[in-house]
Amino acid sequence: MNLIFIAPPAAGKGTYCTLLKEKYGFNHISAGDVLREQVSSGSEIGNIVKNIMAKGEMVNDDLMAKLIEIKLNSLDLNVPFMLDGYPRKINQVKDYERILKKLNLDVDKVLFINIDKETGLKRILGRVTCPKCNKGYNTLTGYMSPKVEGICDDCKIPLVKRTDDTKEAYEKRFDIYLNSTKEVLNYYKEKGKVIEIDGTKDPTTGFKELEILLGVK
Template identity: 30%
Template sequence: MNLILLGPPGAGKGTQAKLLEERRGLKQLSTGDMLRAAIAEASALGREVEAIMARGDLVPDEIVVGIIGERIQAPDCARGFILDGFPRNVAQAQALDEMLDEHGLGLDAVIELGVDDQILISRIEKRASETVGGPRADDNVEALRKRLSVYTEQTAPVAEYYRDSGKLKTVDGMAPVDEVSRQIDLVLNKAA
């Protein structure tokens, strides 16, 4: 089973991906981890990625999709994979679909964790006020507002792209973790 988890920062995608790994034996794939692994391997592609990142540039979509294409062939992805944080825009979603098609694969589900931005902001404010020693540098309302803005502008259209293809299912990301997991399982059971 191959799936994408969508939702803004703080929606719980990482938490749900880890739970899906445990329950279903799927592999959570992080593009950041894959890029770092390519660099560590010092392959031709890894050296190219390292040079791009050293310049402070974003790694082009075709390279990221190519790395994902290689990674999904690994034995630990045999039962399926979870993409969390990718695709970030419609062009990446289209490139991902093309690459999966070339590999004879597809997406079984695209699950959006629906959340209320204002409640996310309130959660961050509460967590920041309760954190002993102060919050992390990026764990503040201003940083979250910026990340939410970027998500709304660039990534939210990905949900529409998958909605138009009939693959998108939305669950209540504001529910308790166990309830969100139950809703995701219902979606995946219907997709299986």
């Protein structure tokens, strides 16, 4: 099984990824990691990417497709995988489907974690972490709150704020994300492949829904 992940910032993607990985052994392919891996490998194509990024430019669709193809070819595709951060526009969808076809695969499902801007903002602004054990909490969402306000449940020490995001920065990131993925989402909606999860819920509750919708439980 293979999935494409579409999730605006603060939709809880990290939790879903971790659970899919831990419970079902999914490989997580992040477009950003694919770029970084190639750059640090020092491969020929990695050096091309490095030069483009050094100039502050974007990797074009052809090159991105090539990198995704290399990555997929390096994996055991009998293991389920999820792709995150790619494809982000219709041209990339076409590229990706061409790559999958060569591998005798097709996109199985597109996982869309739907969250409204306001809830996302609460998550971002409410994030606090324990400086000792790194456990994350949230003071604004109504779940993931520490038992005693401002104190780590385990270490009994004060929690610290984790985000540099301001309201404006978050809202801008959110809008850019939704605009850039809208076409991809609509394309797969028409094909009946989109699984929509209510991202305003606690991700562990949302994950139970996802398991049912994916038919893995």
